[in-house]
Amino acid sequence: MNYLIVGLGNIGPDYYKTRHNIGFDVLDELARQKEITFKSDRLADKAEFRFKSRNFHLIKPTTYMNLSGKAVRYWMDTLKIKQENILVLVDDLALPLAQVRLKLKGGDGGHNGLKDIQEKLGNAKYARLRFGIGNDFHPGQQVKFVLGRWTEEEEKLVAPAIKTCCEAIIAFATIGAARAMNQFNTKK
Numbered sequence: 001m002n003y004l005i006v007g008l009g010n011i012g013p014d015y016y017k018t019r020h021n022i023g024f025d026v027l028d029e030l031a032r033q034k035e036i037t038f039k040s041d042r043l044a045d046k047a048e049f050r051f052k053s054r055n056f057h058l059i060k061p062t063t064y065m066n067l068s069g070k071a072v073r074y075w076m077d078t079l080k081i082k083q084e085n086i087l088v089l090v091d092d093l094a095l096p097l098a099q100v101r102l103k104l105k106g107g108d109g110g111h112n113g114l115k116d117i118q119e120k121l122g123n124a125k126y127a128r129l130r131f132g133i134g135n136d137f138h139p140g141q142q143v144k145f146v147l148g149r150w151t152e153e154e155e156k157l158v159a160p161a162i163k164t165c166c167e168a169i170i171a172f173a174t175i176g177a178a179r180a181m182n183q184f185n186t187k188k
Contacts, residue, residue, distance in 0.1 A: 002055045003173045004081045005030075006072055006088045008113040011062050019133040020065065020146045022158075023089035026131070026165040027058045033166060042078075043071035054173045057081070068113040069120030076121075083121065087172050088128045089165065090114060091146065095132025097154060098161035102129050102168060102181045127177055129168055131161065 007023030015021050031038060031047050038045040044059035057079055061071035076086060090111060095101060105125045108114035118124045134154075137145035150158055164184065171180035 001053065001173070002057060002079055002081045002085060004072070004075055004079065004086045005056055005058045005169055006068070006086065006117075007058070007060045008065060008068055008088060008090050009060060010065050011060075015147070017149050018147050019150065020091055022091045022131045022133065022162075024060050026089050026129075026162050026169075027060055029162050030166045030169060031058065043074050046075075051170065052174050056169070056173065065113040067116055069116035069118070072117050073120040083126055084177075085173075086126045087169060088114070088117060088126060089169075090128055090130055091133045092130040093133060093135045093142070093146070095130055095134075097132055097134035097136075098157035099132035100129065100161055100164055100168060101132075101185055102127065102172065102177070104177055104181075127172065129165055129172075131165060 005027065007027035009015060009021035009024035017025065034049045036047045036049050038047045038060065043063055044061045047058045049056050057075065059071060059075055061068045063071050072086065076083070090113060092109065094109060104127050106128070107124060108118055114128065117126065133146070168180055168184040171183060
């Protein structure tokens with residue numbers, strides 16, 4: 001069974017370790033745990049591993065956030081992965097800092113990466129693992145906040161939540177989405 005795990009983010013040093021790039025950070029941690037390396041490929045940096053008879057294809061789109069759907073569609077079609085086996089990791093302003101939520105479908109919530117994926121797939125019926133980045137910013141400062149780096153205090157909460165996301169990714173593919181939701185959506 002094949003799974004496409006998509007970490008959303010923007011490429012380049014200006015975006016490294018920013019709130020908006022949490023999808024990249026989670027996949028980097030999972031790759032570190034599995035001792036695999038990302039390689040530059042078509043529309044994405046890609047890595048893969050096998051666990052419990054499942055093939056995990058990890059991609060970090062190199063198309064920039066607003067065009068993430070192009071990479072998702074390409075790899076979904078190329079690898080012949082069913083839409084229900086796609087999991088997108090995304091930052092979420094609506095969730096408290098470091099809170100993790102697995103959802104099987106839903107709207108884009110104003111997130112440009114999700115908006116493009118939805119447009120390219122023609123629907124919003126794909127799973128997403130939402131990572132709370134909080135919303136501690138002044139009016140008109142949303143872009144600056146989202147593209148900002150974690151504070152030292154935030155890092156203390158973010159680091160363990162990244163590890164939780166790695167566990168949730170494995171659970172999504174091995175025990176199923178419903179059981180993974182029950183297990184991880186209750187953690188604080």
